[in-house]
Amino acid sequence: MTTVEDDVDRDYTFTPEEIEYRAAIRAFLAEHLPESWVSLFSRPDAVEVSNKVTKELADAGYLIQHWPSEYGGKDGSIWMQAVAQEELWAHGEPRGGQYMNVNWIGPAIMHFGTEEQKRRYLPPIMRGEVLWAQLFSEPDAGSDLASLSTSAAVQPDGSFIVNGAKTWTSYGHLAETGFLLCRTEPGSRRSKGLSVLIIDMNTPGIERREIKTSLGTNRIAEEFFTDVHVPADALLGELNNGWAVAMTALGFERSGSARYARSTRVLGWLERLPESAAPELRTELAELLAEGRAAELANYNVVSVKEEGRTPTWQSSEARIFNSLYEQRVADFGETLLGPYVRVKADSAPSRAVAEVASLTTSQASSATVTAGTYEIQLGIIAQRRLGLELAR
Numbered sequence: 388m389t390t391v392e393d394d395v396d397r398d399y400t401f402t403p404e405e406i407e408y409r410a411a412i413r414a415f416l417a418e419h420l421p422e423s424w425v426s427l428f429s430r431p432d433a434v435e436v437s438n439k440v441t442k443e444l445a446d447a448g449y450l451i452q453h454w455p456s457e458y459g460g461k462d463g464s465i466w467m468q469a470v471a472q473e474e475l476w477a478h479g480e481p482r483g484g485q486y487m488n489v490n491w492i493g494p495a496i497m498h499f500g501t502e503e504q505k506r507r508y509l510p511p512i513m514r515g516e517v518l519w520a521q522l523f524s525e526p527d528a529g530s531d532l533a534s535l536s537t538s539a540a541v542q543p544d545g546s547f548i549v550n551g552a553k554t555w556t557s558y559g560h561l562a563e564t565g566f567l568l569c570r571t572e573p574g575s576r577r578s579k580g581l582s583v584l585i586i587d588m589n590t591p592g593i594e595r596r597e598i599k600t601s602l603g604t605n606r607i608a609e610e611f612f613t614d615v616h617v618p619a620d621a622l623l624g625e626l627n628n629g630w631a632v633a634m635t636a637l638g639f640e641r642s643g644s645a646r647y648a649r650s651t652r653v654l655g656w657l658e659r660l661p662e663s664a665a666p667e668l669r670t671e672l673a674e675l676l677a678e679g680r681a682a683e684l685a686n687y688n689v690v691s692v693k694e695e696g697r698t699p700t701w702q703s704s705e706a707r708i709f710n711s712l713y714e715q716r717v718a719d720f721g722e723t724l725l726g727p728y729v730r731v732k733a734d735s736a737p738s739r740a741v742a743e744v745a746s747l748t749t750s751q752a753s754s755a756t757v758t759a760g761t762y763e764i765q766l767g768i769i770a771q772r773r774l775g776l777e778l779a780r
């Protein structure tokens with residue numbers, strides 16, 4: 388695709404190569420995903436399925452296209468990756484937690500890591516064989532992430548001793564590696580004095596517990612750190628400059644998933660139900676299709692920013708807002724059409740359509756405006772960075 392600066396019309400027509408790539412991924416998923424797969428939210432063995440399919444995606448060369456070949460990528464266009472993201476999300480994100488690796492952990496390591504860190508951490512991500520956890524949120528630091536208190540005391544040899552607690556971590560109890568944001572300068576305040584450490588989640592002193600939520604099993608966890616010894620080479624980026632690392636990573640994360648693709652697929656199921664034929668519902672359906680296109684374009688804008696070598700900031704927040712609101716409106720529409728059926732579990736749903744609508748409505752959509760920073764926080768970022776407004780404190 389051809390792209391230019393923000394606020395200029397862009398041509399988002401996919402090239403023949405990109406169209407062919409989409410067809411190839413679709414064919415791959417048709418062959419490799421179990422027939423009963425609905426989404427990463429809808430089955431207890433979702434993590435096992437994801438691990439298997441992600442490895443197969445990597446072996447077939449579909450997991451990561453656009454990374455540099457020196458790290459195992461194919462120097463491919465970022466649009467090829469965008470195509471893959473769309474197809475994977477539309478099919479219920481079979482990469483499970485590993486989508487984070489591709490979307491933002493790998494890019495953050497490429498951006499801030501030493502050569503040694505890149506050579507160590509990127510190849511296993513490329514091969515689709517490692518689960519990471521993002522250890523940012525704490526019991527008293529969610530939206531106000533800068534108030535976090537987990538500490539990493541720097542030792543004379545440069546290593547760290549970590550103490551504190553993290554919560555709401557996706558796959559935190561299963562992950563092998565953690566991307567930890569913590570306070571390395573004693574007495575520092577807010578975003579100053581923080582650092583990012585890459586930690587082995589099996590290090591002695593880390594206790595992990597699953598938190599049961601409506602998102603399904605094996606999704607969310609909390610972790611407690613007691614005198615956890617972390618080696619000096621775990622530091623990603625500069626000491627006490629971790630806020631910059633975390634914010635760059637969050638910019639990649641917020642726009643990394645093509646959530647609209649899933650909502651649009653579910654909308655397709657709803658459109659085919661006879662119940663959607665009522666004239667007032669047809670109007671709503673048309674509005675939703677337009678919202679879906681807006682969400683898609685907001686994501687394409689972020690891809691363009693990345694293609695130009697810039698780091699997305701407010702553009703990611705904008706994409707996130709369009710995507711999460713669209714997802715929730717599609718979920719509401721599903722509930723209008725299906726009523727109590729949206730509460731059924733995927734394996735007891737009377738049809739594929741019901742299973743997919745139910746999974747979106749009850750599991751995925753409800754948290755869309757919370758995860759990766761709440762809706763209100765995204766609005767604040769746009770107000771400050773896009774519109775130049777000052778926020779009241």
Ligand SMILES: Cc1cc2nc3c(=O)[nH]c(=O)nc-3n(C[C@H](O)[C@H](O)[C@H](O)COP(=O)(O)OP(=O)(O)OC[C@H]3O[C@@H](n4cnc5c(N)ncnc54)[C@H](O)[C@@H]3O)c2cc1C
Nearest residue numbers: 521522523524529530555556557754757758759760761763
């Ligand atoms: C499914 C899911 C997966 C998650 N995965 C991870 C993960 O892997 N790693 C991780 O670190 N965290 C994760 N989180 C945590 C997530 O980032 C936090 O839940 C989120 O940042 C909000 O923090 P909080 O829950 O403490 O809510 P709070 O910060 O307490 O917010 C409560 C309400 O107040 C509003 N609010 C707060 N501050 C402001 C403000 N300044 N202006 C306007 N409104 C405000 C919020 O928008 C929200 O509506 C996950 C959360 C979910 C739901």
